[in-house]
Amino acid sequence: MLTTHTLLAWTVLAIALVLTPGPDTMLVAGNAARRGFRAGIATASGIALGGVWYMALCGFGFLSLLNAVPGMFAAVKTIGAIYLAWLGLKLVRGAIAPARGEAAPVAMGAPFRQGFLTTILNPKVAVFFLAALPQFVGTGPEAPLRGVLLVGIVYAVGFAWLALLAGLASRAGTRIGNSQAMRWIEGALGTAFVGFAGKLALSRN
Incomplete structure (x- = not known):
């Protein structure tokens, strides 16, 4: 059973994680x-x-397969690094390319997919849960369900923070309202994503 002290301690850890x-x-x-x-x-x-994907993996006990199956961590890590690098290079290319009039509206499915894929293709997230959850959920048949609850807390806190961040960033983008400045922002973001891809590719299990 999860005590109030355990939930508070995990929530503090979740806040620190999502703010990183x-x-x-x-x-x-x-x-x-x-x-x-x-x-x-x-x-x-x-x-x-x-x-929710990680909650499902945790609930069915599949999360540990990332370490148990040889090569799985490396495979997910490689795919994730390639995807982050692709996102980064796409942003850099968009920043370098000359403006061609007003951009067409972007469907919301594209950013949704980006968020989903960058999450599930980052094995370091799974490794964090593998390292941290056993200290909080204990053992027994109910441990996976307790793990599902704790993973849910992380992403509930994370969504609240990201929603606030989205509001602040969108207001900042509206105030800037300069295509040249936005291209600089795209270039900086693209470079950051390429850096994240390199860091992920070099990480160890």
Whole structure:
């Protein structure tokens, strides 16, 4: 059974985790600044769905397969690094390419997919849960269900933070309202994503 003390301790850890800058934070802020608040919320919703994915893995006991099956961590890590690098290079290319009139509206499905894929293709998230959850859920047949609840807390806190971030970033983007400045922002975000891809590719299990 999860005690009040355990829940409070995990919530503090969840807050510290979601406030640490990473690909999710950069993706939400970038999409909200460039495309508006709805795009930021769509991205955050995709990230939250990625959290449901980890909740399912935890509940069915599959999360440990990432370490148990040889090569699985490396495979997910490689795919995730390639995807982050692709996102980064796409942003950099968009920043370098000359403006061609007014951009067409972007469907909300694109930022949603970006949020979902960057979450499930980052094995470091799964490794964090593998390392941290056993200290809080204990053992026994109910341990996976307790793990599902704790993973849910992380993504509930994360969604609240990302929604706030989307609002702030979209307001900042509206105030800037300069295509040249936005291209600089895209270039900086693209470079950051390439850096995240390199860091992920070099990480160890």
